[in-house]
Amino acid sequence: MKKDIYVLGIETSCDETAAAVVKNGREIMSNIVASQIESHKRFGGVVPEVASRHHVEQITLVIEQAMNEANLSFSELDAIAVTQGPGLVGALLIGVNAAKALAFAHQLPLVSVHHIAGHIYANRLVTEMKFPLLSLVVSGGHTELVYMKEHGEFEVIGETRDDAAGEAYDKVARALSLPYPGGPHIDRLAHEGKVTIDLPRAWLEEDSYDFSFSGLKSAVINTLHNAHQRGETIEAKDMAASFQASVIDVLVTKTVKAAQVYKVRQVLLAGGVAANRGLRTELERKMAELKGVELVIPPLSLCTDNAAMIAAAGTILFEKGKYATMSLNANPSLELE
Ligand code: KG4
Ligand code: ZN
Numbered sequence: 096m097k098k099d100i101y102v103l104g105i106e107t108s109c110d111e112t113a114a115a116v117v118k119n120g121r122e123i124m125s126n127i128v129a130s131q132i133e134s135h136k137r138f139g140g141v142v143p144e145v146a147s148r149h150h151v152e153q154i155t156l157v158i159e160q161a162m163n164e165a166n167l168s169f170s171e172l173d174a175i176a177v178t179q180g181p182g183l184v185g186a187l188l189i190g191v192n193a194a195k196a197l198a199f200a201h202q203l204p205l206v207s208v209h210h211i212a213g214h215i216y217a218n219r220l221v222t223e224m225k226f227p228l229l230s231l232v233v234s235g236g237h238t239e240l241v242y243m244k245e246h247g248e249f250e251v252i253g254e255t256r257d258d259a260a261g262e263a264y265d266k267v268a269r270a271l272s273l274p275y276p277g278g279p280h281i282d283r284l285a286h287e288g289k290v291t292i293d294l295p296r297a298w299l300e301e302d303s304y305d306f307s308f309s310g311l312k313s314a315v316i317n318t319l320h321n322a323h324q325r326g327e328t329i330e331a332k333d334m335a336a337s338f339q340a341s342v343i344d345v346l347v348t349k350t351v352k353a354a355q356v357y358k359v360r361q362v363l364l365a366g367g368v369a370a371n372r373g374l375r376t377e378l379e380r381k382m383a384e385l386k387g388v389e390l391v392i393p394p395l396s397l398c399t400d401n402a403a404m405i406a407a408a409g410t411i412l413f414e415k416g417k418y419a420t421m422s423l424n425a426n427p428s429l430e431l432e
Contacts, residue, residue, distance in 0.1 A: 100173045102413060103161065103197075104406025105154075107190030108182025108210050109235070110141045112153035113402035116165035116172075120410030123220055125164035126396075126403040129153045132276065139275050140265070147185035154193050161402070169201040176409020179207035179419075180429030181236065187425035195421060206412040207419040208405045209431050211237055212249065214365040216408035217397040225360040225389065231350045233374070234366030235261035235276070238306045238346075240353055241431070246411045249431045252353060253304025260342060261368045263308035267315050267338050271331045282371050285339040288332030292318060294341045304353050311341055343377050351381045354388055361389045369398040 099118055106113040110131040116124040131149045135141045162169070177194035180187055191207075198205040214237075215230045224246070232239040238260045240253035258266070261278055268277020273284075294314050297307035315338055322329045354362050362382060368374065375392055382390040397404060412418075 100410055100413065101165075101167060101171060102174045102176050102406040102410045103158070103172050104208075104402035104404070104409055105158065105175065105177045105190045105194050106210075106213065106400060106402040106405045107150045107154065107186050108178045108180070109186060109400060110135055110146050110149075111400040112150050112157050113400060114158040114161035115402035115406050116161055116167060117220070117403055117406035117410060120216075120407050120414075121219055121223070123403050124167070125161045126401055127157050127161045127164070128401050129157050136275050139269060141183070143183045143185055146183055147189060150186055150189035154189055158193065158197070169197070169203070172201070172203055174204040174206055174409065174413040176206045176208050176406050176412070178210050178213060178405050179423065180426035181210055182427060184425055184427040187427065191423060191425045195423060199421060204413060205419045205421070205423065206409040206417065207423055208408045208412070209429055211239065211241070211365075211431050212408040213404040215241060215243075215249075215363060216411070217365060217393045217401070217404035218363040218391045219407050220397055220403055221393050222391055224363070227357065227359045228361040228363060229350070229354050229357055229359045230363040230365050231346065232365045233260040233346065233368035235259060235265065237366060238308070239431075240304045240350065242353075242357055242359070247415060247417075251432060252357070253306065253349065255306040255308060256299075257307050257309035258312060260306070260308060260346065261366070263312045263342065264368065266312050270316050270319055271334060273331075278368060278371065281335045281339060282373060284332040284335035285373055288330060288334070288336035290337045290340045291333045292329070292337040294318075294337050296341050296345050298345065304349055306345065306349070308342070311338070339371075339373050343371075343374050346374060347377050347381050350378065351385065354382075354385060359388060361391060364390070364392045365398070367399045369393065370395045
């Protein structure tokens, strides 16, 4: 009988210090996330220096808690998986060094995970992945359509040429004087407002699966500015609804088209913006028309940054024998492919 595999995952790429234990790449034994959002809120965004300091303070406690909740000792683990990049270099370094120290001390294999691979593998904690598949990754730093023929093989078929979807949400939220991170606030307001403002949709060239959100962001800011100068008021909820409609239209249309062209069996939603209710509903509605393609959407807690997704992606690398060495370094601009 095949032995169970236990992997400890560590994630510190941005503003969450996280550790988790996952069994066989599918089952969460523990999933601890210490968020720093409160500390960054007053600056209106993540301050790298502040993030690194928080990670240093939290990392040992978070790992200890993850091991305690999983009720395992280090000798029962099979590997340690850590986010190598992309992300903030000072933040990544805390996780990478903690993982290296633990792997060395307990003589365990170390595997290095790409943050986006982690977001995609959050879906494996929900259901088994069926290939070929397509994943729409939408987070604060990324907007990508990733095609996968099998485990651990990633082909980026489309990506943003400027702002990430989450970044556009956060910037538009700021223009509407909403707190950081703005995504959830816009999402909430969008459900109260109406699509009354005609905003652009960047379709780009025909057949392109790339995205662009900076033009839309500028259009929102200009519209607000012009209205202000004319002494008119635009309801924040209507602007939120109009902005969200434009983002969702492009994301969903391109994803559904790519799912058909690439004849995939599954479409996976991943990343912080996958928590967006409007996006989830619209993708569900459009995907229902595509017969034979399964749509997987992780629960909210697995959409935003966590370490269970890193352990899940790391399990595949461990099974393939793709170990990292003790010279592993953080890489803020690590490529997925
Ligand atoms: O994946 P994530 O936790 O961190 C990164 O790897 O970037 O994503 C964070 C992003 C933020 O930009 C946040 O505003 C956005 O996800 N977000 C949302 C929602 N919840 C979080 N955006 C739109 N609607 C939401 N409900
Ligand atoms: Zn993320």
